[in-house]
Amino acid sequence: xxxxxxxxxxxxxxxxxxxxxxxxxxxxxxxxxxxxxxxxxxxxxxxxxxxxxxxxxxxxxxxxxxxxxxxxxxxxxxxxxxxxxxxxxxxxxxxxxxxxxxxxxxxxxxxx
Numbered sequence: 001x002x003x004x005x006x007x008x009x010x011x012x013x014x015x016x017x018x019x020x021x022x023x024x025x026x027x028x029x030x031x032x033x034x035x036x037x038x039x040x041x042x043x044x045x046x047x048x049x050x051x052x053x054x055x056x057x058x059x060x061x062x063x064x065x066x067x068x069x070x071x072x073x074x075x076x077x078x079x080x081x082x083x084x085x086x087x088x089x090x091x092x093x094x095x096x097x098x099x100x101x102x103x104x105x106x107x108x109x110x111x112x
Contacts, residue, residue, distance in 0.1 A: 003025070003028055003029070003032070005049070006028050006032075006049055006052055006053055006056070007021065007024060007025060007028060009049075009053045010024055010028070010053055010056050010057060010060070011024065013053070013057055014057065014060060018060065019060060019063065023060075023063075024056065024060065027056045027059045027060060028052065028056050030059070031052050031055045031056050031059065031084070031085070032044050032052055034085060035048055035051065035052060035055075035085065035092075038085065038092050039092060039095060039096065039099075040096070040099070045095070047095070048091075048095075051085075051088050051091060054088075055084050055085060055088070058084050059084055062084075
């Protein structure tokens with residue numbers, strides 16, 4: 001899957017209330033870059049495309065609330081993760097764990 005497909009998926013989920021395509025494309029690239037750094041990959045593995053889509057949507061929804069840590073209005077409360085990708089730490093760690101164990105390049109500890 002490529003960035004155009006991710007763009008289409010993001011646009012589908014956001015519907016008619018979405019920002020311009022150039023902003024969505026920038027957010028896709030930013031999330032893609034950050035995921036690649038965390039995964040130690042030059043290109044985003046296809047298995048992470050759905051995470052990229054989810055994270056881009058969260059980033060779009062945060063655009064006008066950038067920097068907010070919490071907000072209370074009546075019974076409604078708003079707060080954001082400082083790191084959008086922290087929600088996906090388990091998936092990232094599982095990928096890294098599998099990558100290290102299957103490649104033979106990582107350190108493996110055996111308990112007796």
